[in-house]
Amino acid sequence: MAKVTVRTLQKLKNSGEKISALTAYDYSTAKYIDQAGIDIILIGDSLGMVALGYEDTTKVEVEEMAIFTKAVARGTQRAMVITDMPFMSYTIDIPSALRNIGSMVRYGANAVKIEGCNDYILELITRTVEAGIPVLGHIGFTPQSQNVIGGHIIQGKTTDATMHILQQAKLLQLAGAFAVVLEMVPEESAKYITENLEIPTISCGAGRYCDGQILVCDDIFGKYSEFKPKFARRYGDMKALILDCATKYNNDVKSGNYPNDEEIFKLSEEENNLLNSHIK
Numbered sequence: 001m002a003k004v005t006v007r008t009l010q011k012l013k014n015s016g017e018k019i020s021a022l023t024a025y026d027y028s029t030a031k032y033i034d035q036a037g038i039d040i041i042l043i044g045d046s047l048g049m050v051a052l053g054y055e056d057t058t059k060v061e062v063e064e065m066a067i068f069t070k071a072v073a074r075g076t077q078r079a080m081v082i083t084d085m086p087f088m089s090y091t092i093d094i095p096s097a098l099r100n101i102g103s104m105v106r107y108g109a110n111a112v113k114i115e116g117c118n119d120y121i122l123e124l125i126t127r128t129v130e131a132g133i134p135v136l137g138h139i140g141f142t143p144q145s146q147n148v149i150g151g152h153i154i155q156g157k158t159t160d161a162t163m164h165i166l167q168q169a170k171l172l173q174l175a176g177a178f179a180v181v182l183e184m185v186p187e188e189s190a191k192y193i194t195e196n197l198e199i200p201t202i203s204c205g206a207g208r209y210c211d212g213q214i215l216v217c218d219d220i221f222g223k224y225s226e227f228k229p230k231f232a233r234r235y236g237d238m239k240a241l242i243l244d245c246a247t248k249y250n251n252d253v254k255s256g257n258y259p260n261d262e263e264i265f266k267l268s269e270e271e272n273n274l275l276n277s278h279i280k
């Protein structure tokens with residue numbers, strides 16, 4: 001099975017076939033998501049909330065992204081593995097940013113995602129691509145800047161704001177980004193941006209007309225229950241499944257119903273007799 005590359009994603013946009021993307025944070029989940037045929041697996045910094053229990057993404061460390069990147073990369077064969085660069089890991093200066101970005105590729109990422117669009121970010125994207133590392137941009141609502149934005153606020157709600165996001169997307173494209181995530185943008189605005197861009201757009205709450213869709217895996221599995229974004233769709237109830245399995249196991253342990261005959265190792269009869277005749 002052929003690995004998904006930047007070329008595959010561009011071909012999907014050009015042919016009109018949608019790009020599917022999902023986050024994953026551990027080996028087994030990545031393996032099943034890959035087997036399901038998802039094109040992109042993102043080790044999102046959303047892991048800060050759903051896997052590490054932080055209140056937002058600004059608490060995530062480079063070292064934490066490294067561990068989850070290694071696990072996901074080991075579980076993935078076909079999908080493109082993209083690591084989200086965490087808060088402040090790429091904004092201090094270009095050399096330290098490139099060091100952090102390069103380490104994610106060494107841990108198994110095929111590309112990185114970087115939030116925002118300003119002169120510094122554009123230069124960083126160019127330098128990263130020149131270093132041989134593909135970059136996925138991320139504009140619209142950018143969670144790492146939520147304290148500056150003032151909350152989870154929909155972006156691009158006016159024509160002027162849409163034109164501003166389109167201009168950012170074009171600059172990211174020019175800097176060398178292979179695609180761009182549009183987060184929490186009205187679908188008419190996202191459609192306009194998508195139609196005026198050569199590289200693919202990936203929607204995260206930006207409606208039906210982007211070239212692809214991305215969601216957080218814990219949201220679609222019904223595992224993370226603290227908060228469900230309006231745009232996320234639940235396909236399962238893993239919370240109920242985990243609660244049910246753990247409750248049954250707890251009851252079985254307490255009642256002595258676990259383990260049973262098939263779930264234990266036995267001594268040979270001879271060793272058992274010897275053991276029982278052993279005088280302490």
Ligand code: KIV
Nearest residue numbers: 023044045046204215
């Ligand atoms: O951190 C994340 O999971 C993301 C998304 C685009 C879903 O950035």
